[in-house]
Amino acid sequence: MATAAATTNAGAGSAQVIRTGAGSRYVIYTLLILFCLYYLLPLYVMVVNSLKPLSEIQAGGMMALPDALTFAPWASAWSSAQVGVEATGLRPYFLNSILMVVPAVAISTVLGALNGYVLTKWRFRGDTIVFGLLLFGCFIPFQMVLIPMARMLGLMGIAGTVPGLVFVHLVYGIGFSTLYFRNYYQQFPTELVRAAMIDGAGFFTIFRRIMLPSSGPIAVVCIIWQFTNIWNDFLFGASFSDFDSQPMTVALNNLVQSSTGVKEYNVHFAGAIMAALPTLFVYIVAGRFFVRGLMAGSVKG
Amino acid sequence: MSVSETSGRAGRADWLRDALPKLVLSPSFALVLIFVYGFIVFTFYLSFTDSRILPSFGLVGWQNYTRLFSLRAWDIAVKNVLIFGSLYILICCVLGLALAILLDQKIRAEGFIRTIYLYPMALSFIVTGTAWKWFLDPGIGLEAVVRSWGWTSFEFDWIKSSDMAIYTIVIAAVWQTSGFVMAMFLAGLRGIDNEVMKAAQIDGASNWALYRRIVIPQLRPAFMSAFVVLAHMAIKSYDLIIALTGGGPGTATELPATFMYSYTFTRNQMGIGAASATIMLMAIAAIMVPYLWSELREKK
Known part of the structure; x- marks a missing residue:
């Protein structure tokens, strides 16, 4: 699998050949650091201004560190800010997102693992077509399914609920999780599966005893990918949730866009960081796997 | 070849063992058939009907499409996605490639810098x-x-x-994704065969010439992947607009995705909304189908 985390091996890679002098190395490091600042600037602005009283922001100087450090914007964003019509803060919506993400990620990952196992080790006539259809489903513009999905959720009695959102994310998450596990299991020696079969092991025994124990890395990649995507989703959340089932992204957007009263930038920034923390945490703890997930979705496995 | 052909016990157990894998796969496949392909057919059908606030099934032929293409708002949305998409893809590729080459010069703390360049991708x-x-x-x-x-x-x-507002969307979108494009190119650079480079270097080629003549041409597959991923993201862009401009000032930054949403759910012109979604699907399919086709065929 091609990953940015791949270490340079002795035989290949352009860096093995290129030599740079001290002067150009100075330029290179300067440029790299400037770009670090460029990528960090929005995050810096968010963090710094979430810790200032509003008066300090209105006085200008949003780049400056806080004079009077305060955590009040964080408290307000979490439990008392006006989100839409009610002053509940973002807390209930954070919980909605957790309740939505956990089952959707768990179920789509399990289904993806089973599908990948079938598509590589129990191949049948037409399996590539089945996989192709699953895969193309990942890339369709979801505008194409919004109208019928709204009706279908109504028919199923889960319109405007968190379980409804779980269902939607589950359905449109299957394609990617299948892609990950299929690409991974393709590298897995089929001889082992065959040998176990001759010993009389069945479909599920082989999956549990042989495939699962070595699936750790790809499971992590898949879980991170699904978690990030579903947590960050806005379109489905905005289309299919009621006021009390909104996920974090939709609630944050309501908080930020609400036009009543003074714009409390510090509260908005605090809320934005809250919405970012789970995925940011995952990225920092397991960045290697995150990158691998991104790449597997674009570069062939 | 099915692995299950290795042993041959007859009877029902045999049938079950043959069918089991397909049975396991079938719920996922059924879900995707209904909720992806069934829904695509449904929306496609709606695009030929007189649906307004709710789906209705009176056929009106191509009327929604002719109306769609005569709407100024759609015209703006299409123009915007072309401007946005081409600048976004171009700048992301140039910046991503430049950063990848810079980062590939045996840089100290490379992992740390890479982490900083990529983190926007983890955020909504x-x-x-x-x-x-x-x-x-x-x-x-x-x-x-x-x-x-x-x-x-x-x-x-x-x-x-x-x-100018559409260009602010480009600025923000490039910030979000260029680190990811950098990672794609960096992976490509790490896989390059450097024998030819060594030979050219002995012949006195400069670093610049090495990159331009030997390295960059070898990155074709990475360019392909980057193009497909970015084009597909550009066409689907939605939260970007909602978060930054809400489509404004006026309708100056509407994209097809926001157009579809507002015509379907707030202006109650579901037939036109469905027609616009169909056009979006066609555009994405034109990019994704050949790409996925070649990827799947290569793997065999």
Whole structure:
């Protein structure tokens, strides 16, 4: 699998050949650091201004560190800010997102693992077509399914609920999780599966005893990918949730866009960081796997 | 070849063992058939009906499509996605490639720098949009900051101008994704065969010539992947617009995705909304189908 985390091996890679002098190395490091600042600037602005009283922001100087450090914007964003019509803060919506993400990620990952196992080790006539259809489903513009999905959720009695959102994310998450596990299991020696079969092991025994124990890395990649995507989703959340089932992204957007009263930038920034923390945490703890997930979705496995 | 052909016990157990894998796969496949392909057919059908606030099934032929293409708002959305898409893809590729080459010079703390370049990809646009809105707002953002440094005639109010607002979307979108494109190119650079480079170097080729003549041409597959991923993201862009401009000023930054949403759910023109979604699907299919086809065939 091609990953940015791949270490340079002795035989290949352009860096093995290129030599740079001290002067150009100075330029290179300067440029790299400037770009670090460029990528960090929005995050810096968010963090710094979430810790200032509003008066300090209105006085200008949003780049400056806080004079009077305060955590009040964080408290307000979490439990008392006006989100839409009610002053509940973002807390209930954070919980909605957790309740939505956990089952959707768990179920789509399990289904993806089973599908990948079938598509590589129990191949049948037409399996590539089945996989192709699953895969193309990942890339369709979801505008194409919004109208019928709204009706279908109504028919199923889960319109405007968190379980409804779980269902939607589950359905449109299957394609990617299948892609990950299929690409991974393709590298897995089929001889082992065959040998176990001759010993009389069945479909599920082989999956549990042989495939699962070595699936750790790809499971992590898949879980991170699904978690990030579903947590960050806005379109489905905005289309299919009621006021009390909104996920974090939709609630944050309501908080930020609400036009009543003074714009409390510090509260908005605090809320934005809250919405970012789970995925940011995952990225920092397991960045290697995150990158691998991104790449597997674009570069062939 | 099915692995299950290795042993041959007859009877029902045998049938079950043959069918079991397909049975396990079938719920997922059924879900995707209904909720992806069934729904595509449904929306496609709606695009030929007189649906307004709710789906209705009176056929009206191509009327929705002719109306769609005569709408100024759709015209703007299409123009915007072309401007946005081409600049977004171009700048992301140039910046991504440049950063990848810089980062590939045996840099100390490479992993750390890579982490910083890539983290925007982990965030929702609704999140980073809050910071971008500040940055772009002339009253408190870049314009105000630069003026407070003493350059009092400095102007940066693109987000308020209907001609320039679409470019602010490009700025923010490039920030979000260029690190990811960098990672794709870096992976490509790490896989390059350097024998030819060594030979050219002995012949006295400069670093610049080595990259231009030997390295970059070898990155074709990475360019392909980057193009497909970015084009597909550009066409689907939605949160970006909602977070930054809400489509405004006026309708200056509407994209097909926001057009579809507002025509279907707020203007109650579901037939036209469905027609616009169909056009979006066609555009994505034109990019994705050949790509997926070649990827799947290569793997065999």
